Amino acid sequence: MKLRIAVIGAGIVGSLISRELSKYDLELHLIEKNPDVGWGTTKANSAIIHAGYDDPPGTMRARFCVLGNELYGELSRELDFDFRRIGSHVVAFTEEEMEILEDLMDRGMKNGVQNLRILDREELLSMEPNLNPSVKASLWAPSAGITEPWEVAISAVENAMENGLNLHLNERVLEISVERGKVRRVKTNKGEYDVDIVINCAGVHADDIAKMAGAEPFDILPRKGEYILLDEDAHVVNSIIFPTPTKKSKGILILPTIDGGTLLGPTAEDLPKSKKDDLETTKDGIERIKRACLKLVPSLNFSRVLKTFAGMRAETKKMDFIIGKTKVWGFINVAGMRSPGLTAAPAIAKYVVEKIIQEDLGVGLERKKNFKPFRKRIPHIENYGLEEWEEVVKKDPRFGKMVCFCNKVSEGEIVEAIKRGARTLDGVKFRTKAGFGKCQGGFCTLRILEIMSRELGIPIEEIKLNNDEASMMNGKVRE
Ligand SMILES: Cc1cc2nc3c(=O)[nH]c(=O)nc-3n(C[C@H](O)[C@H](O)[C@H](O)COP(=O)(O)OP(=O)(O)OC[C@H]3O[C@@H](n4cnc5c(N)ncnc54)[C@H](O)[C@@H]3O)c2cc1C
Numbered sequence: 001m002k003l004r005i006a007v008i009g010a011g012i013v014g015s016l017i018s019r020e021l022s023k024y025d026l027e028l029h030l031i032e033k034n035p036d037v038g039w040g041t042t043k044a045n046s047a048i049i050h051a052g053y054d055d056p057p058g059t060m061r062a063r064f065c066v067l068g069n070e071l072y073g074e075l076s077r078e079l080d081f082d083f084r085r086i087g088s089h090v091v092a093f094t095e096e097e098m099e100i101l102e103d104l105m106d107r108g109m110k111n112g113v114q115n116l117r118i119l120d121r122e123e124l125l126s127m128e129p130n131l132n133p134s135v136k137a138s139l140w141a142p143s144a145g146i147t148e149p150w151e152v153a154i155s156a157v158e159n160a161m162e163n164g165l166n167l168h169l170n171e172r173v174l175e176i177s178v179e180r181g182k183v184r185r186v187k188t189n190k191g192e193y194d195v196d197i198v199i200n201c202a203g204v205h206a207d208d209i210a211k212m213a214g215a216e217p218f219d220i221l222p223r224k225g226e227y228i229l230l231d232e233d234a235h236v237v238n239s240i241i242f243p244t245p246t247k248k249s250k251g252i253l254i255l256p257t258i259d260g261g262t263l264l265g266p267t268a269e270d271l272p273k274s275k276k277d278d279l280e281t282t283k284d285g286i287e288r289i290k291r292a293c294l295k296l297v298p299s300l301n302f303s304r305v306l307k308t309f310a311g312m313r314a315e316t317k318k319m320d321f322i323i324g325k326t327k328v329w330g331f332i333n334v335a336g337m338r339s340p341g342l343t344a345a346p347a348i349a350k351y352v353v354e355k356i357i358q359e360d361l362g363v364g365l366e367r368k369k370n371f372k373p374f375r376k377r378i379p380h381i382e383n384y385g386l387e388e389w390e391e392v393v394k395k396d397p398r399f400g401k402m403v404c405f406c407n408k409v410s411e412g413e414i415v416e417a418i419k420r421g422a423r424t425l426d427g428v429k430f431r432t433k434a435g436f437g438k439c440q441g442g443f444c445t446l447r448i449l450e451i452m453s454r455e456l457g458i459p460i461e462e463i464k465l466n467n468d469e470a471s472m473m474n475g476k477v478r479e
Contacts, residue, residue, distance in 0.1 A: 002027045003363065005197045006186045008173050008209055010034075011042040012345045013334050014201030015153040015160070019079075020349040022163035024365040029193055030157065030165055031186065033172035035467060036427045037157045038150035040203040042342070043430075044227070044279065044311030046266065047149050047257065048240055050340040051088060051141035053108025053116060054250060060321040062111045064344035064351070069143055071346040079155035080377040081148060082258045088144035088240035089124065091296065092137050097244040101139045104245075108141070115142050130236045130297050144240055148258050149342050150430050158420060159375040163368065167421075173202075176213040176331070183213060183330035197330045197363070199352065204276040204314045206322075206335035215326035215333065222276045223313040223338075225249075225266025226285035231438055232260035234304035236297050243296065250339070252292035254300075259407075259433070261306065264293045268313075281308040306440065313338050323348060325360050332356055378416045378432060381408050403451070404444040406437020414448055418455045426466040428452065445472075 003026050007014045010032035018030045034040070052066035076083035092098045101118055108116045117140045124138045125131060161167055168188070176198060177185040186193045202209045207220045235256065243251040249268040257263050267285045271278060286308055293300055316322060316336035321344070323334050334352060337344075357363050377383075379392050379399060392412075393400035399412030409432045417431035428434060428448055435441030435448065449472060453460040461473045 003197070003365070004193070004195045005029070005199065006031060006193055006195045007199045007201055008186070009040065009201035009203055009206075010037040010153065010157060010167070010169075011040045011201060011203050011337075012038065012149055012153045012342050013203075013337055013348060014199070015156040016345045016349040017199055017201060017334065017352050018165050019156040019160040019163075020353045022160040022165050023367060023371045024353070025368055026164075026365070028160075028165050029168060029195075030160070031168045031171050031173055031188060031193075033170070035170050035424050035464075036422070036430065037167075037169075038153035038430070039426075039466070041311050041314065041337075042149045042153050044309050045149060045225070045339070045342060046253065046255065046263065047146055047342070048088070048255065048340075049083065049085075049145040049147055050343045051108065051116070051144040052111045052113045052340075052343075053104045053139070053141060054245060055107075055111065055340065057107060057110040060323060061338075061340060061344065064321070064347040065340040066112050067347035068340070068344040069145075071350075072145060072147070072343075075152075075346050076147070078373045079152070079159055079375050081151045081155045083145055083147045084258065085143060085145040086239045086256065087140060087142040088242060089119070089128065089138035089140055090242045090244055091124070091131065091135050092244055093132070093135055098137055100244045101137060104139050108139075113141065113143065116140070128237055128239065128241065130299055131241070132296060132298055146240070146255065146258050147342075152342075154431060155375050155377070159372070162372055162375065169421075173209060173212070176209070178214055178328050178331075181327075181329055183328055195330075197332065197357065197361070199332045199334060201334045201337075203337065204312050206314065206333065206337075210326070210331075210333055210335065213326070213328050213331045215328045215331050218316055218318070218322060218335065219273065220276070220336065221315040221317070222271045222273065222278075223315045224269045224271055224278065224310050225313060226269075226281045226289065226308065226310045227263060227265030228286060228289050228302075228308050229257070229306045230262040230264065230301070230304045231306045234262045234301050235260065236262060236300060241296055243292065252289055254293050254296055259436075264300075265289050266311065270315075276312060279310045279312065281310050285310075306438070314341075321348070323351070323356070325356055330361070378413050378420070380413060380432075381410070403447050404432075404434035404437060406439050406443075407433045409434035409444075411451060414451050415455055418452060423456070424464050424466050425449065425452070425472060449473075
């Protein structure tokens, strides 16, 4: 019988661990309570692949951040997602802040970050002319990059599924049975799975999952971060601009998104445990972001706001990731995934499979001979030359019919997203970016719903925004 492993939570961490495990001969399950992959904290963060100078030397955060950063290049080529090393500046406005830059540089060098440099005002302003002219210097880290976090998770899961992963969406883990000190069964709202190993990647709910298994207890302390997203016309910076960090967070920053927009934020607000799922933005939070960002770039234009949103950090008292085996044999925690969890995730995936499962638990895993490392993204006009795109359209004319004019998304892409598993409007949006542009779906939503209704063979009223309660329509105005 094959070894049976269940991964709980399809965020960036659970998705990349599943993909790493799919290289081995196993019965593998990924269980996610949401209707799609990457809709937890993975959906709402700064999307930075950090260089690794920020975290204290000797911590898991520092170690996996630097290793993870190095892995992103190859990973993006294998899984065909967007990743660009645009570099980051930590900027200083005072003498005291300049001392902090020196400390960060020293820390970065201890962590093994390459090519860090302190830039003087002239060099900094030549790279970032819109910065506040009273800036004094910056710590430049060319290895820092940006990506699309949920796209990384989706691409990893698509590839893992091609290599045998069983994905269970809309399935909430309710109980974990343990017999004679070993993990035995995972019970969900839809069924039960006999397992040998359970990997807890449940984000802000990882403490609840650890409790279900009777493993060593810990608390996840939610810390909310709010953001403002500006459209591509608001372009003001070429790289990631951090203020000098505080003890609590890296501060409120400005960066370009992978689509050419501009992201401002996040705030850092500690919330009670009961508010882990509170993702509302607040007037106070938005005002704080505006004030902090105007200090960095005084010419920012807030009339170009596309949307505001919030993400939840999974903090713990340990102030480090909680990764390892537990007193329950076969139950592994990958928890407390605060920043830089997105950056660290590819390195953590390898560590869990190679060190924790194979060395610490002593379970030998057999590599598949026929593992397929590559996944292709959905074809999109902006990634092709005109003649190449004509060939795509000749093969399937639906790729020639535009549905979302803001982001140039065709009917063919929407059909392909549905084929790859999108079952909600947001599922299509996150896979194709239809409805993510300037009009935020104002013009294309109905057309997307019609295509979904046709492809899925269900009435249009049954299509949901992102969960069972979120109906898009409640009937016809006229028959
Ligand atoms: C404001 C903010 C900014 C950040 N910026 C960065 C950054 O720029 N760079 C960086 O490297 N990191 C950043 N991070 C950290 C990074 O976003 C996280 O470390 C990462 O997304 C965590 O991924 P995850 O898979 O652990 O959690 P999640 O993405 O939350 O995934 C956990 C999944 O578990 C599922 N789940 C929970 N309970 C159950 C259950 N009972 N049954 C089934 N499924 C369940 C959830 O639905 C969820 O999908 C930031 C975080 C925040 C909040």
